[in-house]
Amino acid sequence: MVIVSSSSDDLPGPRGLPILGNVLQNPLDREWLQYTAWGKQFGNIFKLNLFRQNVIIINSRKVAVDLLEKRSAIYSDRPRLIMAGELVGWNKGVTLRRPIITELRRYRKDLHGMLGSKATRQFWPVQEKAAKELILSLSKDPSDFFAHIRRAVTSTVVKIAYGHDIDSNQDPFVTLAEKAQANFSLAATPNAFVVDWFPPVKFIPDWMPMAGFKRKAYLWRRQLEDLLEMTIETVKRAIETGVVEPSYVSTLLMSRGLDGDAEDEIKWSALSLYTGGADTTVVPLTTLVLVLVLHPEIKARLQREMDLVTSGTRLPNFQDRDSLPFLRACLLEVMRFRPAIPSGVAHRVVTEDVYKGFRIPKGAPICLHHDLYNPEKIQPDRFLAGDNEDRTLAVFGFGRRICPGLHTAQDSLFILAASMVAAFDFLPICDTMGNPRLPMVNYTTGMISHPEQFKCQIIPRSKEIIPFIEESE
Ligand code: HEM
Incomplete structure (x- = not known):
């Protein structure tokens, strides 16, 4: 992990240049790889200096727990993100929200009420x-599996947040x-925009060649505002017509009324469900497909375990979860192997x-977990021993800002992964x-890191499962 501040010369870190500090050494792309290398050289907590602003990197789970959990009263702020937060406008969302304490508590209470470990079971039918x-979709068009997985995840989050059924x-x-x-x-990619480490550039005129980031920010802001208006208006219209599906937004709108402030908070926290929950959950699922294609021995073990439960005649459901411990271990392992947010979301x-x-x-720790195991070796068995789980769950963050969707995410991962394993075989493409x-x-680089698209064969394993689903639809 890393921490940023205005004067933390006590901590070790790479030697930098006068004024620029480590700016030229700090990668703009897949920064977590360099942070892991620096972690080996400088230890579990070290600092970078970017234009006189110190960034502190924490590179072990223990340091993260010591600071972000045990001292969460002072480590739960978010750093000022000028590009994502102020220029594009995301600082009103939950993820970048600076602790205006009462608002943040209210947001998190609303989210927890809906997504807590027991409450989230209400979404099992949506997830199934x-x-x-x-x-x-995979049986009709297996080649587009990335899009189908994304749609499955997105439709779940949209249904939970807005009660809306996605039809295309x-x-x-x-x-x-x-x-x-x-x-x-x-x-929000750490340090990707100069304005985040050298804030005065925010004031350069829009027409200057260096102001490309401002033009980008205006466009992104407009797209964000369109989305916020479209989503809340759709639910409001449904409430007015009396045909409304239960959802996070409709529940809160109906209990709090439609006055301006309440509405503003609801639309932002609902959007955070989407931004927090859609893109992130796709990563372990597409990574699992990759693991199935590359590791036939893991796939065979998963298939054997699944067949004992479903006998190849039906899709698994949530009641089958305890009978599928190897699947659970594989899901923990893919999250450890390729965390969706490799550098975490910075605290301050x-x-x-x-x-x-x-x-x-004062600073912004960025969480890295690659020091925990040999990062490149896939070994689901490490989770069957039972004592390593917390370490992987660190991919959901720490302390008061821990991901409020972690139970919902794990439920979606389980049911989507289990269904894919039950229904299909995943094989590499063959040459002529x-x-x-x-x-x-x-x-990919960015705050959320995805596998780039790849091809594989996805072939039904059983003659019964797909007709069974078609009949039950
Ligand atoms: C595999 C899936 C997911 C991963 C890996 C993940 C990871 C994370 C991480 C690392 C954070 C930052 C925690 C911190 O600052 O310490 C976070 C925050 C958040 N996540 Fe998730 N998440 C996932 C799924 C979800 C889902 C399904 C939802 C909602 C339905 C969700 C909603 C949120 C929200 C609203 C925040 C902001 C919390 C705050 O700043 O107070 N996430 N997530």
Whole structure:
């Protein structure tokens, strides 16, 4: 992990240049790889200096727990993100919200009421329906599996947040939200925009060549505002006509009334469900497909475990979860192997602090977990021992800002992954000589890191499952 501050010379870190500090060494792309390398050199907590602003990196779970959980009263702020927060406008959302304490508590209470470990079970039918739809889409058009997985995840989150059923990939709830989400991931990439480490450039005139970031921010802001208006207006119209599906927004709108402030808070916190929950949940699922294609021994074990439960005649459901421990271990392992948010979401310490003799000024820790195990070796068995789970769950963050959707996310992951394993075999594409061509896959940069698209064969495993779903639809 890393922490940023105005004067933390106590901490070790790479030597930088006068004034620029480590600006030229700090990667704008897949920064977590360099942070992991620096972690090996400088230890579990070190600092970077970007234009005189110190950034503190925490590179172990223990330091993260010591600071972000045990001292969460002072480590739960978010850093000022000028590009994503102020210029594009995301600082009103939950994720970048600076602690205006009462508002943040209210947001988190609303979210917890809906997504807490027990409450989230109300969405199991929505999640099971999305799993069935995923299986049908994969059976009709397996080559587009990335889009089908994304749609399954998105439709679940949109249903939970807005009560809206997505009926095509052209649905504005999908198109506008995906655009806004992609923009957010780029805008919030740590240190990717000069304005975030050198705030005075915010004031340069729009017409100057260096002001490209401002023009980008205006466009992204407009797209974000369109999305916010479209989503809340859709639910308000449904309430007015009396035909309203229960959802996060409709429940809060009906209990709090439609006055301006309440409405503003509701639309922002609902959008945070989407931005927090859609793109992130896609990553472990697409990574699992990759693991199934590259590791036939893992796939065979998963299939054997599944067949004992379903006998190849039906899709699994939530009641089957305890009988599928290897699947659970595989899901934890893919989240550890390729965390959806490799550098975490930065926290900021609000007062000066001292940790193990190091002075920690106000700063923004970025969580990295790659030091925990050999990051490149897939070994689901490590989770069957039972004591390693907390470490993977660190991918959901720490302390008062821990992901409020972690239970909902794990439920969606379980049911979508289990259904795919039950229904399909995943194989590499073969060349003309019949030799398998294993996909070599890079992960994208940005706050959320996805596997780049790859090809594989997805073939039904059982003659019974797909007709069974079609009949039950
Ligand atoms: C595999 C899926 C997911 C991963 C890996 C993930 C990861 C994270 C992480 C790392 C954070 C920041 C935590 C911190 O600052 O310490 C976060 C925040 C958040 N997540 Fe998730 N998340 C996932 C799914 C979801 C889902 C399904 C939802 C909602 C339905 C959700 C909603 C949120 C929200 C609203 C925040 C902001 C919380 C705050 O700043 O107070 N996430 N998530």
